[in-house]
Amino acid sequence: AQSVSQHNHHVILSEAASLELGCNYSYGGTVNLFWYVQYPGQHLQLLLKYFSGDPLVKGIKGFEAEFIKSKFSFNLRKPSVQWSDTAEYFCAVSPNTGFQKLVFGTGTRLLVSP
Amino acid sequence: DTAVSQTPKYLVTQMGNDKSIKCEQNLGHDTMYWYKQDSKKFLKIMFSYNNKELIINETVPNRFSPKSPDKAHLNLHINSLELGDSAVYFCASSQDLGQGAQETQYFGPGTRLLVL
Numbered sequence: 078a079q080s081v082s083q084h085n086h087h088v089i090l091s092e093a094a095s096l097e098l099g100c101n102y103s104y105g106g107t108v109n110l111f112w113y114v115q116y117p118g119q120h121l122q123l124l125l126k127y128f129s130g131d132p133l134v135k136g137i138k139g140f141e142a143e144f145i146k147s148k149f150s151f152n153l154r155k156p157s158v159q160w161s162d163t164a165e166y167f168c169a170v171s172p173n174t175g176f177q178k179l180v181f182g183t184g185t186r187l188l189v190s191p
Numbered sequence: 192d193t194a195v196s197q198t199p200k201y202l203v204t205q206m207g208n209d210k211s212i213k214c215e216q217n218l219g220h221d222t223m224y225w226y227k228q229d230s231k232k233f234l235k236i237m238f239s240y241n242n243k244e245l246i247i248n249e250t251v252p253n254r255f256s257p258k259s260p261d262k263a264h265l266n267l268h269i270n271s272l273e274l275g276d277s278a279v280y281f282c283a284s285s286q287d288l289g290q291g292a293q294e295t296q297y298f299g300p301g302t303r304l305l306v307l
Binding site: 119180 | 222224231232233234235236239241246247281285287294295296297298299300301
């Protein structure tokens with residue numbers, strides 16, 4: 078069975094700081110990878126996804142993530158965060174075969190101070 | 192023009208009661224899901240239906256019974272509610288593209304269930 082680890086549970090940054098959130102997964106086969114964001118009191122929204130092709134994926138709101146297959150990692154990055162990026166960030170993985178079954182990491186709570 | 196909607200948004204009830212949560216999607220997707228998010232924000236899949244057929248059933252107490260009357264709806268009925276059922280329940284939908292091709296899951300706004 079697949080699993081996802083997000084090592085940073087809480088991250089506090091000042092505006093304009095750079096962000097990198099770690100995500101590692103465990104699965105023996107080919108996977109699809111996702112980052113979702115949950116703003117306070119809201120539902121999950123997709124930031125970006127990787128299915129195949131270029132391992133550097135660009136998403137909405139200036140976020141990007143890089144899939145490094147040898148490290149089983151899919152870290153999320155943003156060069157300069159804003160106060161509005163304060164949210165919970167979830168990495169998720171799904172096998173590339175069969176019906177989609179997302180397995181989520183435990184989430185990283187990001188607080189950006191103005 | 193809401194893509195995935197859930198009702199109710201909030202649900203407060205007593206232990207032992209039976210309650211239902213409804214989910215509807217207008218995206219034309221053929222696959223729907225229920226997830227549970229606990230107090231620590233951990234999200235875990237509970238069920239998935241494809242074309243009204245159950246395809247994923249994680250280790251969930253049989254007090255939880257999903258029902259899919261059609262492709263656009265997936266309801267969750269919970270019998271004999273317990274304190275530990277308190278959580279946020281998210282519905283999601285996606286389109287199965289076949290042969291391992293997957294489409295993005297779109298999530299509803301969540302139903303906050305509090306069992307007293």
